[in-house]
Amino acid sequence: MDQLIELVPTLLPMALWLVGAGVAAGIMAGLLGVGGGIVMVPVMATIFQLMGISPDILMHIAVATSLAVIVPTGISSARSHAKRGAVSRDLLVLWAPAMVVASFLGGLSAGFYSAFTLRIVFGVMAFFIAINSIVPLQKMLMGGLSNSPITHRVSATFIGYISSLMGIGGGSLSVPTMTVLGTPVHTAVGTSSALGVFIAFPAVIGFVISGWNVADLPALSVGYVSIPAMAMLAIGAILFAPVGAMIAHKLSATLLKRVLAVYLLIVGTRMIIQALFG
Template identity: 40%
Template structure:
């Protein structure tokens, strides 16, 4: 790894940390596209770069979302009742998504990623002008939603904030609580998904040195070392900004990422 690449990854981690604390995302929406651009520069083959990007993103999310969740817990931005019923589903879904990724052709994964994110961006923009009056669904239905969030998140290498924040906010959870609760779920999704990618990448040939399965440890260390330091900045911003502003930032960010992946 060159000094230039290391500095880029450290800067990436710092930015990811702020966005994780602010929006309740694990950072995969930023890390996956960035690694897809940076990994080939470091000599990693295109055939395996997507799986390495997904796995390394999930591994970094464990640190980023864990740090973000801790800061949100301190600020009382987490709804523990919601966490209780989403958690079982996201654990199972995260592992299933990592297994599905192994069967989907590599060149389709960025497109699947982009379409999912674009849909969520449009949904968030629509919700800005109206406050949801829905209540949370039954416990069983909430667990099934959690499973779906886990599958898609692991498949896309994200922590699930782009899925769980709109879901929770649509069902009456205040935006700050949705962001904080999403951080907790994102950490659990990432652990489950990362384990799946490690198992499936264990005997793959041509992986770069210092890899554990598909997880590329040098990139993980660089991103995680700065992201865990900057999540507190984003968490404090999330606690001070109005809900409508948070939604606009979230939606515009999603549109940018979707456009990057689709084009």
């Protein structure tokens, strides 16, 4: 008990950072249709590093825990969008099955990837998402593709797998993909919130399996998922996801997307530097 009391001054700031990251993630989930992992993964990676968790597994824990938080966040955000009629059942039927399989395989295979690989994947994709939010890069790459079921399913498979390795709900990739293929932006955002659950839940199962017998995991972990970190992040994320959804239907997100782009460029750069130079 005395040791726990002595740790409070150290653990309390970290807990507050996690709750704050959850608040930011929840608002972002509802506002931009992303799962919030873009915020949560870098914050957790930094906190776990400060806590002395092995650098070989801290990215795996950050990614898996972020995905675990996205499950309730995505449900909360999707319900808010569904009440406004912004979730397309037709798109869910096209996208969800491919995403479930791809994200589960992503979580399951994550144990074979090094922390270096996960950082590079996150950093490179953060750069792509940042540029794509300012310049219609994805539109230029996909503009010639037909709005066919196979195009949707291939896109869903790629996004599901990459998102599971990044610890994100996939909205930053699926929303622009859907809009390029002709979906109205509000419908794309709302549907993406629901699809985040179809990415996160099977990916979490994969991460639990792949991390089940890994050594040096922090206390109260289930596979690669840190239950204490998940709980602290979820407090803010679940409460504030509906707030973001409400704002999304009232305000233009252009300025916020540019701010997000700058943030992603910074985070992506930091991830790549850490991967290359430790």
